Amino acid sequence: MEHKWNREQRTLISELIQGMELAKQLRVHLGAASSVESGDLLVQRILSSYEKALLILKLSGPMGQPQQNVGATSGVSESPLSINCSPRSDDLDKDNQDIRDVSKKRKMLPRWTDQVRVSSESMLEGLHDDRYSWRKYGQKDILGAKYPRSYYRCTYRNTQNCWATKQVQRSDEDPTIFDVTYRGTHTCAHGNQAVRQPASPEKQEYKSNNLNNNNNQQLQSQDILLNFRKGLKVNTEGLDNKEMAPSFSFPSTTSFGCLKSENNSFSPSGVLDNNNVFGNFSSPFMSPDTPELNYFSVSPSQTNNFGGFFNAQHSESDLTELISANTSATNSPIMDLDFSLDQVELDPNIQFDTPGFFS
DNA sequence: AACATTTGACCGTC
């Protein structure tokens, strides 16, 4: 690419490279400290994530999202967190097309999937609840799927013009797995604060349990999770008939506004925040066992947000909500890149910290 | 009464 990278992209790349360097340093330290192969493997995979993220940036080129904002309207620009969302001056006459453009807009919204595994135990913990307030607006039987798909929108769509939606689809293969597809970023007042929220370690572990059980690092994380969960009380509110029935519904009511538990601080440091961001979309490469995921998905094996999360002080009720905290689009402006990562073949040995990368 | 959910109808896309 010979084009100019904009400042945000340079910053992003710089952060990625810095993270990669830090991971390398960590590997050196781990190597010096006795036999911790799992740690070394973890670092290797972290590095791989960074490299692939950088490659994605490289492939998408300056401005990152050439497919976005094509056509008469710039649908994603309504998200204050969308990268490169500067208003287009030639969109001034779009008012009379708003209604017709709604579907276009929605189609252009960032979209990604998460997977939630709900065991009989975790059902009791309100696992499936995330930190936003959702209102169910539809349910559909999907062709070829055993279970119906449920549609949710932000409770504050009308009051705050927040167009975030999500779809929940129970997996055919494993009924304890729910694919949650998020679409659009939360633009409601509380939703914007979700920038710092981590991907849910709970979800990550569930997916890890189910789909990627080949790494010690994951087992370690599971131990952490299990210990953590022992401290939780059962959230009986999460156990309603709807969840047991084929037409599963996520409870959506919250008393905290759009974003739940706004008093929680997830990350004690910005470093963790950055890790959150990167962790959220590195997974398609690192979770080869999830071929069905066509967009960004949260990988438990790659997302390590435990630090800030578990260090924070929470009440029990907070924890049962936080444990299912979702990966908000607001975490990652790059979620605007709605493309299939499966199509990208990557060489794990590619070096991005070469001088010419920014050229 | 206010809000959430259910569900059949409608609409856009392929």
Next chain:
DNA sequence: GACGGTCAAATGTT
């Protein structure tokens, strides 16, 4: 025309 996504009236819940 089939399908997925959304709407909106009816119904349920608090």
